[in-house]
Amino acid sequence: MQDQMQRDEIRETLREFMGDNYLFGDIDRLPGDEESLLEKGVVDSTGILELIEFLEDRFGIEVAENETVFENLGSIGGLTRFVLAKTGATQPVG
Numbered sequence: 001m002q003d004q005m006q007r008d009e010i011r012e013t014l015r016e017f018m019g020d021n022y023l024f025g026d027i028d029r030l031p032g033d034e035e036s037l038l039e040k041g042v043v044d045s046t047g048i049l050e051l052i053e054f055l056e057d058r059f060g061i062e063v064a065e066n067e068t069v070f071e072n073l074g075s076i077g078g079l080t081r082f083v084l085a086k087t088g089a090t091q092p093v094g
Contacts, residue, residue: 003084010059011080017054018076022047033077036070048073055079061086 011033019027022042031040038044043051051073052063061083063072072082 007080007084010083011076013058014076014079014083017051017058018042021050021054031076033080034075036074037076038074051079055083059083059087 015027015030018037019025019030023029029040029042031037031042048068052068055061055063063086067082071078073079
C-alpha cells in the first residue's frame with residue numbers, strides 16, 4: 001500500500017514537472033504513462049538534460065551516464081520506476 005502511494009506521488013510530481021516545464025500547463029497533452037516522451041514531442045535532447053537535473057535535485061538521486069536509457073527516462077512510467085529503484089524500491093536498468 002505504501003509502495004503504491006509512493007509510486008503515485010512520484011508519478012504525479014513528474015507529470016506536474018513536465019506539464020509546467022515542457023507543455024506550459026497544457027497537461028492534456030501529456031502522453032500516457034508508457035508512451036514515449038520523445039515521440040510525443042514532450043521532450044527533446046535538451047529537455048532530457050533538464051529532466052535529469054530535476055530528478056537529481058527533487059529526489060536526491062544521481063543519474064549515471066549508463067542509466068540514461070529509454071527504459072529509465074523515456075516515459076512517465078519508466079521515470080517513476082527509475083526513481084523508485086534509485087530510492088531503494090527496485091533495481092534500475094543500466
